[in-house]
Amino acid sequence: xxxxxxxxxxxxxxxxxxxxxxxxxxxxxxxxxxxxxxxxxxxxxxxxxxxxxxxxxxxxxxxxxxxxxxxxxxxxxxxxxxxxxxxxxxxxxxxxxxxxxxxxxxxxxxxxxxxxxxxxxxxxxxxxxxxxxxxxxxxxxxxxxxxxxxxxxxxxxxxxxxxxxxxxxxxxxxxxxxxxxxxxxxxxxxxxxxxxxxxxxxxxxxxxxxxxxxxxxxxxxxxxxxxxxxxxxxxxxxxxxxxxxxxxxxxxxxxxxxxxxxxxxxxxxxxxxxxxxxxxxxxxxxxxxxxxxxxxxxxxxxxxxxxxxxxxxxxxxxxxxx
Numbered sequence: 203x204x205x206x207x208x209x210x211x212x213x214x215x216x217x218x219x220x221x222x223x224x225x226x227x228x229x230x231x232x233x234x235x236x237x238x239x240x241x242x243x244x245x246x247x248x249x250x251x252x253x254x255x256x257x258x259x260x261x262x263x264x265x266x267x268x269x270x271x272x273x274x275x276x277x278x279x280x281x282x283x284x285x286x287x288x289x290x291x292x293x294x295x296x297x298x299x300x301x302x303x304x305x306x307x308x309x310x311x312x313x314x315x316x317x318x319x320x321x322x323x324x325x326x327x328x329x330x331x332x333x334x335x336x337x338x339x340x341x342x343x344x345x346x347x348x349x350x351x352x353x354x355x356x357x358x359x360x361x362x363x364x365x366x367x368x369x370x371x372x373x374x375x376x377x378x379x380x381x382x383x384x385x386x387x388x389x390x391x392x393x394x395x396x397x398x399x400x401x402x403x404x405x406x407x408x409x410x411x412x413x414x415x416x417x418x419x420x421x422x423x424x425x426x427x428x429x430x431x432x433x434x435x436x437x438x439x440x441x442x443x444x445x446x447x448x449x450x451x452x453x454x455x456x457x458x459x460x461x462x463x464x465x466x467x468x469x470x471x472x473x474x475x476x477x478x479x480x481x482x483x484x485x486x487x488x489x490x491x492x493x494x495x496x497x498x499x500x501x502x503x504x505x506x507x508x509x510x511x512x513x514x515x516x517x518x519x520x521x522x523x524x
Contacts, residue, residue: 205474213352221474226333226344227461228332234329239267240257242322262308267307316471341381344461347455366391377460386422415438419442421448432448459472
């Protein structure tokens, strides 16, 4: 499947924009995954602990592979310094394999090299990797980290408005798994916050960040802006958010897609091409103005905008772009 090309392909320094991906899945061991990753991308494999590896490549950068359980990662690092704890870590590792996902964190890939990612998805699928549908309780997913084209306030506001207007449609289009919907990790923005985004024209980033933190004081959002805001003003974010997992970087952190790695034909492009609608809308001031006006017109006192009717409105807009 081809990756749709966004309207804004470069940053304001004329560099090709990068996109990072993170994927959670089960069905394979860490050793198997690192072997597959090495076969596809080459590079030098380094073991940080019994449950964390890094693959360093000259062409693409650093890949991280780990069992995504903070307690076990900390225990494994302790065991590395205390040999007698290895058996405990190995026991926990084996117990966790069926319910705790393995995670691959990809380095940022340039937009014109994203097709290379399909090779690893095919290889993992053929080896027996399984994603979101494999568990009724686990919230395995795919995270997309697109580099922001520019750090000016207008760009931030355009993307936030675009996502706010599209978030219900995105949730439906991804067919987000029930377990993931019920988890606390991928909450949508409140309608109050979306209305505020549409009503205000921010003059500086400090005001925009303050409003975001007031309405979204958590990493647990479908579009998590904290890494990007921390990149711009880490001190401001740390005053509100104490979570050590917030890693500053110049990217959005989009967490909504399921991981459907076991499905033939599924790839990162399946998820990216849905996010792509945010890219399209953010780059179109006229469409943003039109949909913002329609959202306000369709908002009723007390109950706000009816979700099903708004999704139909978005589908009409998408159809008009075809």
